[in-house]
Structures are given as structure tokens and as C-alpha cells.
Amino acid sequence: MRKKTLVITGATKGIGKAIAEKFAQNGVDIAFTYNSNSAVADELVKSWESEYGIKARAYPLNILEPTEFKPLFEAIDKDFSRVDFFVSNAMIYGRPVVGGYGKFMRLKPRGLNNIYTATVNAFVLGSQEAAKRMQKVGGGSIVTMSSTGNLIYIDNYAGHGTNKAAVEAMSRYAAVELGEMGIRVNAVSGGPIDTDALKAFTNYEEVKAETIKRSALDRMGSPEDIAGSVYFLCTPEAGWITGQTIVVDGGTTFR
Numbered sequence: 647m648r649k650k651t652l653v654i655t656g657a658t659k660g661i662g663k664a665i666a667e668k669f670a671q672n673g674v675d676i677a678f679t680y681n682s683n684s685a686v687a688d689e690l691v692k693s694w695e696s697e698y699g700i701k702a703r704a705y706p707l708n709i710l711e712p713t714e715f716k717p718l719f720e721a722i723d724k725d726f727s728r729v730d731f732f733v734s735n736a737m738i739y740g741r742p743v744v745g746g747y748g749k750f751m752r753l754k755p756r757g758l759n760n761i762y763t764a765t766v767n768a769f770v771l772g773s774q775e776a777a778k779r780m781q782k783v784g785g786g787s788i789v790t791m792s793s794t795g796n797l798i799y800i801d802n803y804a805g806h807g808t809n810k811a812a813v814e815a816m817s818r819y820a821a822v823e824l825g826e827m828g829i830r831v832n833a834v835s836g837g838p839i840d841t842d843a844l845k846a847f848t849n850y851e852e853v854k855a856e857t858i859k860r861s862a863l864d865r866m867g868s869p870e871d872i873a874g875s876v877y878f879l880c881t882p883e884a885g886w887i888t889g890q891t892i893v894v895d896g897g898t899t900f901r
């Protein structure tokens with residue numbers, strides 16, 4: 647893995663940060679994006695470079711603007727000689743999800759469309775740019791973040807849950823068509839993980855308590871719980887895994 651390059655969206659905090667750190671610990675160079683937290687991104691570049699001896703660079707990206715992916719990868723080309731892994735992780739919250747996060751009868755086209763753009767379009771456009779570069783180095787691995795809210799009912803999660811189902815399906819199509827380039831494509835579907843995104847849920851405390859109750863392991867999930875599976879999917883040990891969704895949920899979905 648050493649000296650390979652990971653491109654990951656939304657690595658300033660939460661799951662994306664844990665994933666990037668896991669790759670950095672294993673000697674992988676990191677090109678990551680931020681949206682609002684540029685100061686945090688700068689700090690992470692410094693700390694990952696000094697702690698793990700890798701190269702790290704941060705780039706601004708708004709996943710609601712799909713035209714930003716092409717210039718993003720052109721900027722990455724100037725700093726890195728190769729792209730081996732792409733993780734589509736960033737997710738919108740707050741105002742852009744109004745009309746998308748809520749009960750079924752309150753869903754509205756703008757909010758739903760924003761979640762589609764941030765989930766499916768971002769995966770497609772990011773993966774297209776990444777795949778062109780992976781092809782040049784003989785292959786690679788793409789992982790999209792999904793969530794178990796497309797398998798079980800979560801209050802107010804219809805907009806996100808349906809788009810996670812859609813991105814999983816899209817990743818299977820990508821897996822079939824990118825296989826001939828030596829590129830594997832998979833999804834990691836997380837159960838509730840304690841991050842700012844979960845804290846934005848109106849019923850955060852309830853979701854947290856219910857997760858601990860349902861988990862076979864009697865605890866809440868952490869970003870590091872997800873990072874290990876994403877990393878594994880990018881290693882040669884996962885060389886025969888493509889077109890799959892790995893559910894990482896502490897046993898919460900079945901219970």
C-alpha cells in the first residue's frame with residue numbers, strides 16, 4: 647500500500663477522517679477534500695505528514711456542484727503522480743437537506759434532488775475521474791459509503807435511505823463495467839456511527855440509545871469501526887471482492 651494514493655471526499659471529521667488516517671498509518675499518500683473546514687484540513691495535512699511520513703494535500707469541494715470534480719482531479723494531478731483508491735464519503739447536512747430529511751409526507755423535490763446529487767452524482771463523477779487515473783496504473787479500488795438506513799426504517803431518513811440504496815446499485819453497475827480496467831467497486835454500509843452527521847438528527851439521543859440496545863456488541867459504532875472495512879476493500883486481500891456491499895453495523899440491522 648505504501649506510496650499509493652487515496653482520494654477521499656469529506657475527510658475533515660467523522661468517518662472520512664478515520665478512513666484517511668487509517669490509510670495514512672499504512673503509508674498511503676492522501677488527497678482529501680473539505681467543504682467548510684479549511685483550517686481543520688490544513689491542520690490534518692500537517693499532522694498526517696509529520697506523524698506518518700506520507701504526503702497529504704487538502705482541496706476544496708462542494709459535492710452539490712458536480713462540475714467541480716474535473717478541476718479537483720486536475721489539481722490532484724499536479725500534486726500526485728497516481729491515483730489508486732477513491733472513497734466517496736462526503737455528505738451534506740443542514741439547509742441543503744431541508745425537504746429531503748423528514749417524514750414521507752413532507753418530502754420536497756429540491757431537498758431530495760440535493761441528496762441525490764450529493765450521494766449518487768458525487769459517486770459517479772468522482773469515480774469517473776478516479777477511474778481514468780487508475781487505468782493508467784493498472785487498476786484500483788473504489789468504495790462508496792452507504793448506510794443501513796436503506797435496509798431498516800429510521801425516522802426522517804427516507805430521502806437519505808433511498809439514495810443510499812441507489813448508490814449501492816450504481817456501485818454494482820460500475821463494478822461490472824470497470825472490472826476490465828482492473829478496478830474493483832464496493833460499498834460499505836454503516837449502522838449508526840457517532841459523528842456530527844448523526845448529532846444533526848433531531849432524535850440523536852434516541853437513535854444512539856436504540857443502537858446500543860440493538861447492537862449484539864452493546865455499544866455505539868465509531869468512525870474507526872468503518873475505516874477498517876474500507877481499508878480492507880482496497881488491499882490485495884480483497885482482490886476478488888467487487889460489486890458487493892459490506893454491512894458494518896455491530897449487528898444492529900438483524901435485531
Ligand SMILES: NC(=O)c1ccc[n+]([C@@H]2O[C@H](COP(=O)([O-])OP(=O)(O)OC[C@H]3O[C@@H](n4cnc5c(N)ncnc54)[C@H](OP(=O)(O)O)[C@@H]3O)[C@@H](O)[C@H]2O)c1
Pocket residue numbers: 655656657658659660661662679680681682683684707708709710734735736737738739791792793794835836837838839840841842843844
Ligand atoms: N454517521 C453515521 O451514522 C453514518 C452511518 C452510515 C453511513 N454514513 C455515511 O458516512 C459518510 C460520512 O458521514 P459522517 O457521519 O462521517 O459525516 P460528518 O462527520 O458530518 O462529515 C461530513 C463530511 O462531509 C463534508 N461535507 C459537508 N458538506 C459538504 C459539501 N456540500 N460538499 C463537500 N463536502 C461536504 C464535511 O466537510 P467540512 O467539515 O469541511 O464541511 C465533512 O468532511 C456519509 O456518506 C454518511 O452518509 C454515516
